[in-house]
Amino acid sequence: MKKKQIEGGILAEGEATGHKHRVSVAVMEREDGVREFEGATEVLHEEHKTISLPNRKWNSGIVREIDPYSDMVRQVRD
Amino acid sequence: MIKSLSNAQRARFPEFVDKWTKIGLCTDPADRPSAELAIKLMYKYAKLEEPRIVWCSSPLVNVLTRASVLKVGASVRTLVEDSVRDSVWASVEASVGDSVRDSVEASVGDSVRDSVEASVEASVWDSVGASVRTLVEDSVRTLVRDSVGASVRTLVGDSVWASVRASVWASVRDSVEDSVGASVRDSVEASVWDSVEASVEDSVWASVRDSVGDSVWASVKASVGDSVWASVWASVRTLVEDSVGASVRDSVEDSVWDSVEASVGDSVRTLVWDSVKASVRDSVWDSVWASVWASVRDSVGDSVWASVRASVRASCYGQHDASWLGFYDFFKQVLNLDKQTSKLEGLWLLAQSANWAIPLKHICWVSERHNILRRDNDGRLHCADDIALAYPDGWGVYALHGVRMKPEYVLTPADKLDTEIILKEGNTEVRRELIRKVGIERIISKAKVVDNWNNYRLLDFAKFYDDESYVPFLLMVNPSTGGQHLERVSAECKTVEQALNWRKPEALQRIPVSDNGEDWYQQGDVCIWPEKAIIIKPLPIVIT
Numbered sequence: 001m002k003k004k005q006i007e008g009g010i011l012a013e014g015e016a017t018g019h020k021h022r023v024s025v026a027v028m029e030r031e032d033g034v035r036e037f038e039g040a041t042e043v044l045h046e047e048h049k050t051i052s053l054p055n056r057k058w059n060s061g062i063v064r065e066i067d068p069y070s071d072m073v074r075q076v077r078d
Numbered sequence: 079m080i081k082s083l084s085n086a087q088r089a090r091f092p093e094f095v096d097k098w099t100k101i102g103l104c105t106d107p108a109d110r111p112s113a114e115l116a117i118k119l120m121y122k123y124a125k126l127e128e129p130r131i132v133w134c135s136s137p138l139v140n141v142l143t144r145a146s147v148l149k150v151g152a153s154v155r156t157l158v159e160d161s162v163r164d165s166v167w168a169s170v171e172a173s174v175g176d177s178v179r180d181s182v183e184a185s186v187g188d189s190v191r192d193s194v195e196a197s198v199e200a201s202v203w204d205s206v207g208a209s210v211r212t213l214v215e216d217s218v219r220t221l222v223r224d225s226v227g228a229s230v231r232t233l234v235g236d237s238v239w240a241s242v243r244a245s246v247w248a249s250v251r252d253s254v255e256d257s258v259g260a261s262v263r264d265s266v267e268a269s270v271w272d273s274v275e276a277s278v279e280d281s282v283w284a285s286v287r288d289s290v291g292d293s294v295w296a297s298v299k300a301s302v303g304d305s306v307w308a309s310v311w312a313s314v315r316t317l318v319e320d321s322v323g324a325s326v327r328d329s330v331e332d333s334v335w336d337s338v339e340a341s342v343g344d345s346v347r348t349l350v351w352d353s354v355k356a357s358v359r360d361s362v363w364d365s366v367w368a369s370v371w372a373s374v375r376d377s378v379g380d381s382v383w384a385s386v387r388a389s390v391r392a393s394c395y396g397q398h399d400a401s402w403l404g405f406y407d408f409f410k411q412v413l414n415l416d417k418q419t420s421k422l423e424g425l426w427l428l429a430q431s432a433n434w435a436i437p438l439k440h441i442c443w444v445s446e447r448h449n450i451l452r453r454d455n456d457g458r459l460h461c462a463d464d465i466a467l468a469y470p471d472g473w474g475v476y477a478l479h480g481v482r483m484k485p486e487y488v489l490t491p492a493d494k495l496d497t498e499i500i501l502k503e504g505n506t507e508v509r510r511e512l513i514r515k516v517g518i519e520r521i522i523s524k525a526k527v528v529d530n531w532n533n534y535r536l537l538d539f540a541k542f543y544d545d546e547s548y549v550p551f552l553l554m555v556n557p558s559t560g561g562q563h564l565e566r567v568s569a570e571c572k573t574v575e576q577a578l579n580w581r582k583p584e585a586l587q588r589i590p591v592s593d594n595g596e597d598w599y600q601q602g603d604v605c606i607w608p609e610k611a612i613i614i615k616p617l618p619i620v621i622t
Contacts, residue, residue: 012604016482016507021604034585036609048558048601049622057609061583063600066566068502075583076565076603078507 003028003036011035011043011060014078019046021060023053033075035060080413083294087412094302094411098404101430102310102397103453107470108133108446112431113396117442119424120394129442136469137434140393140443294413302408307401314398314451314459314467394425396433397447403429433469446470454479462515463488478511492516497524498542501551501564506603510561518553518562525551531574533557537564552577556602558622578617591616 006029011021023041030036040055062075110133118128134140406422409415428435428444435444450468454460458480459467465485468474476488487495487508492515500512500521513521525537528550535553543549551566552574571577579587586598586605595613599606600621607614 011606012602014507016505017480021601032585034583043599043601043604043606045601048556051599051601051606051620051622053599053606058606059585059609060604060606061585063565063581063583063603063605065506065581066568068504068566073568077505078603 001030001032003030005029006035009037011037012062012078016078017046019078021045021048033061080294083297088297090408090412091298091302094404094408095306098302098306098400098407099310101404102306102400103314103451104397104447105449105451106447107449108433108444109431112427113435113444116424116427116431117435117437117444119427120437121424121442123421123424127440129437129440132441132443134443134445135471136473137393137445138469138473139471140434140436140445143443288418298408299405302405304401306404310398310400393434393436394428396431396435396445397429398434399425399429448474450474456480461488463491478515481507481511483508483511487512487515497521497539501539501542501566506563506565509565510556510563513562513564521564522553529573534574534578536567536571536574536577550577552581558602575616586614589614 006027008020009023009025009027011023011027013020022044023037024044025037025039025041027035027037036057036059038057041053043051043053064073065076066072067074114131117131121128132143134143403422403426406419407426410419410422433445433447435442446469448467448469450465452459452461452464452466456479459475459477460479461476462478465474465488466477476483476485478488495512495516497516497520500509500516503509503512522535522537524541525539527535528538529536533555537551537553538548539551540546540549546569548569549566550569550571551564552571553562553564555562565581567577568580571580579591583605586607589595589607589611590613592613593615595615596608596611597619598608598611598614600618602622605618
C-alpha cells in the first residue's frame with residue numbers, strides 16, 4: 001500500500017477552526033486514509049486535553065457520521 | 079554566553095507579551111511609510127533590489143492579485159475541463175443508462191462548456207498595446223468571478239483590479255510595441271520569501287541560539303513567544319489564513335457543486351428515482367454523489383486551494399508574526415543581542431506597521447491591517463451578532479468562539495435559526511456552536527429520545543426528514559470543553575453502544591472488541607489504536 005508523508009505530524013485538521021490533532025513524530029498516510037506513526041509521543045490539540053501514548057506503532061483515523069445532505073457515510077468534518 | 083536570566087530580566091516577560099500581543103491584534107490603519115521602509119530593509123538584508131510595493135486592502139486581495147498576475151485562472155479552468163469533466167462523465171456513465179446520461183450530459187455539459195469558453199482567452203502577458211488593458215481587466219474579473227462568491231466579489235473585486243493595475247499597468251503601458259510577457263513573468267514568479275527567511279531568520283536564530291543557554295532560550299520562548307503565539311497566531315492568523323482559502327475554495331466548490339447538484343437533482347432524480355428507485359439508488363449515490371463530490375472537491379477545490387496555499391506560503395504575516403518576532407525582541411531589548419538580531423529590523427518594522435505581505439523578486443504586495451477584531455473572554459475570534467474580524471474592504475471572518483461560521487449563522491437571531499438547518503450543517507464544530515447558540519434544550523425538545531448512556535443520548539429527528547422513519551443522532555459532551563456535539567449515525571443504531579461502535583473509523587471497526595482487548599485512545603474525532611492490535615477494548619481507555 002502506497003504511503004505519503006504528512007507535514008507537521010498532523011493526524012487531523014479542523015476546517016472551521018484551523019485546530020490540529022498532532023504528534024511530534026513523523027506521520028505517514030496510507031491509501032485508505034489511516035495515518036501511521038511510531039514512538040512514545042503526546043497527541044496535542046488546541047482545545048482537547050493532551051493524550052500521552054506509550055512507545056509502539058500506532059494507527060489513527062477519524063470517526064464517522066452520516067453526511068447530512070447525501071445520506072452517505074463519511075468522516076466527521078470539523 | 080548568557081546562561082541564566084536575572085529576576086529583573088524575568089520580570090520583563092509580561093511587558094513583551096503585552097507589547098507584541100497588541101502589535102498582533104492592532105486594528106489601526108497601516109503605517110504605510112514605515113511598512114514600505116520595512117520592506118526595503120527586508121530586501122536589503124536578502125541582498126535583493128528594492129521591489130515595487132503595491133498596497134492591498136486585505137490578505138485576500140493580496141492572494142487574488144498574485145493569482146491574477148500569474149494568471150492562475152486559466153489553468154484552473156483548464157483543469158475543470160480536463161479532469162472534472164472526465165470524472166463527471168465517467169461516474170454518470172457508470173451509474174445510469176443512456177437516456178439519463180444524455181440528459182445529465184446536457185446539463186453538466188453546459189456549465190463545463192461555459193467554463194471552458196470563458197477560459198479561452200489570450201495570454202495577458204503576451205498581448206500588447208491597447209488590448210492589454212482589456213485583457214488584464216477581463217482576466218481579473220474572470221478570476222475573481224470564478225474564485226469567490228458574490229458577496230466577497232462585491233467587496234474585493236475593485237480592490238483586486240486596482241492592485242493588479244498598480245502592479246503591472248505601468249510596465250504594460252510602456253511596452254506597446256513589444257511583448258512584455260517574459261520580463262513581467264520573470265519579475266513576479268520568483269518568490270523571495272524563502273531567501274529572505276533563509277538569510278534573516280535562520281541566521282538570527284543561529285546567532286541568538288549561540289549566545290544564550292538552553293534554559294534562557296526555553297524560558298523566553300515559553301514566557302514571551304508562546305503567550306503571544308496563542309493570542310495572535312493560533313487565534314487570529316490561522317482563521318484569517320483559513321478564510322482566505324475558504325473564500326476561494328468554498329465558493330468554487332459551491333459553484334461547481336451547484337451545477338452538478340442541479341443536474342443530478344433534476345435529471346437523475348426525475349428520470350431515475352421514480353422509475354428505478356432502490357435498485358439504482360445506491361449505485362447512483364455511491365458513484366455520482368460520492369465520487370463526483372470527491373473528484374470535484376479534490377480536483378477543483380485542491381487546485382484552487384493549491385494556488386491560494388502557494389500564495390499563503392509565499393507570504394510573511396506582518397503583525398501576525400508577532401509571536402516569534404516578540405520572542406527575538408526580548409533578546410535584543412533585554413539581553414542586548416543587537417548584532418545577533420539586527421537582520422530582523424525589517425520584519426520587526428513590518429509587523430508593527432502592516433498585515434500580510436507577499437514578497438516577490440521585483441514586487442511586494444502588502445495588506446492593510448484588519449480594522450475590526452473582536453474576541454471572546456478566552457481570546458478566540460468571536461462576535462455573536464456581527465463580523466468578528468474585518469479588513470477595510472469589508473472582507474473578513476465571522477466566528478463564534480473561534481469557529482469560522484457562515485455570516486447568516488451569526489447574523490440570524492437564535493430564535494430564528496431552524497433546527498433543520500442545524501441538523502443539516504455539514505461541519506461538526508459549526509454545528510456545536512449553533513447548538514450552543516440556540517440552546518441544547520430546544521434541540522432535544524424537537525427529538526424523540528431513543529437511548530441514554532452516561533453523557534450520551536441517542537435522539538431521533540425523523541420528523542425533519544421526508545420518507546425516513548428513523549434518523550438517529552448521537553448527542554455527546556466534549557470531555558475537554560463541555561461543548562455538546564450532535565452527529566448523525568446509521569439507522570442501524572438503536573442504542574448508544576451501537577452508535578459508539580458504528581462511529582469508529584472503518585479500519586478500527588474491523589478489529590473485534592473484548593474487555594480483554596488492547597487499549598486505544600480518542601481525542602475529539604480522532605481515534606488512535608495499536609498498529610498490530612487483533613482485539614481492542616469496546617471503548618477508548620482515554621477520551622479527551
